[in-house]
Amino acid sequence: MIDINRQKFLSSHEVQEFILWIEPLLDSDGVMCHKYVDAAASHWSCDSLHDAHHKYRWPFKLHRPDTGQLVRGVDFSYSSDVLSSLRYGLRQALARGDIEACRRYCIAVLQWGGLVSHNRSTIEDKGDQLVPFLRTVQAALDLPSYDTENPPAVKMTSGLCKIYHLIVDYLIMYDSRVGAGLALLIREFCRFVGADTVPDTLRFHLPIPRSRARRRNPSTDRYRFPVVSRADKHSNSAVKASWLLRGVLDNTNSSFDRYEGESRLTALQSAIFMLGYDIRGFSI
Numbered sequence: 001m002i003d004i005n006r007q008k009f010l011s012s013h014e015v016q017e018f019i020l021w022i023e024p025l026l027d028s029d030g031v032m033c034h035k036y037v038d039a040a041a042s043h044w045s046c047d048s049l050h051d052a053h054h055k056y057r058w059p060f061k062l063h064r065p066d067t068g069q070l071v072r073g074v075d076f077s078y079s080s081d082v083l084s085s086l087r088y089g090l091r092q093a094l095a096r097g098d099i100e101a102c103r104r105y106c107i108a109v110l111q112w113g114g115l116v117s118h119n120r121s122t123i124e125d126k127g128d129q130l131v132p133f134l135r136t137v138q139a140a141l142d143l144p145s146y147d148t149e150n151p152p153a154v155k156m157t158s159g160l161c162k163i164y165h166l167i168v169d170y171l172i173m174y175d176s177r178v179g180a181g182l183a184l185l186i187r188e189f190c191r192f193v194g195a196d197t198v199p200d201t202l203r204f205h206l207p208i209p210r211s212r213a214r215r216r217n218p219s220t221d222r223y224r225f226p227v228v229s230r231a232d233k234h235s236n237s238a239v240k241a242s243w244l245l246r247g248v249l250d251n252t253n254s255s256f257d258r259y260e261g262e263s264r265l266t267a268l269q270s271a272i273f274m275l276g277y278d279i280r281g282f283s284i
Helices: 004-010 013-027 049-054 076-096 099-113 116-124 127-140 160-167 176-193 210-216 231-250 262-275
Strands: 033-037 043-046 060-063 070-073
Touching: 004 013, 004 231, 013 049, 013 176, 013 231, 043 049, 043 262, 049 262, 060 076, 060 099, 070 076, 076 099, 076 127, 076 160, 076 262, 099 116, 099 127, 099 160, 116 160, 127 160, 160 231, 176 210, 176 231, 176 262, 231 262
Parallel strands: none
Antiparallel strands: 033 043, 060 070
């Protein structure tokens, strides 16, 4: 069954139509407009997905697991370099079965995401079972063999999905902002084609806390996206979103093609992340 579910998903009529619809939005200036004011009272706007990627901002700081050095950054380039280093280190530690190194790298990823307080206990409480836990996640979320009809009950939070992103090939960070940004685009696609409802293929569950629902849930009376209520719903949506975004990149031509491998997917993810901060200022 290797890759059968992914190929079935990507060959569906709705996904094929979505890919055709989104291509002009990737880097054609002026096709879309999105704007908002962030928590720091800064005005942010973009007129294409590549423009959103270019204007990516995520202030982070963490201690490098290998040296203890404090590193800080904001832009995509440096953030990507740091995550690539963490990916390599965590995968090497996992291959060696080094529990303490895995713990340090997981905590560093959570520091990068600003989510240590909410997720540290999940990592540290694993104790000597941390390596088996991470290996189980790797196998359960493996994209080519993932079965959406029999999804695993993998615990997933906005923090843990960032760790999983580093150990599972081509798995995006499906957090509240990425989920909101992607659902926003799917809603606009549904409006464009005149769909009666969001098709099941594209009806992703959103990992959005109630406190942020107003600015992160693009649901309307006609086009509704359910909120994550179970672990399998979160993992299913994370995997299908990863399939979808990679399918977009593999079947279009855009400025994102200057990146290679997983960096290309991470770049598109960064654009959608920026849209998802506040979905209310979007127009097309």
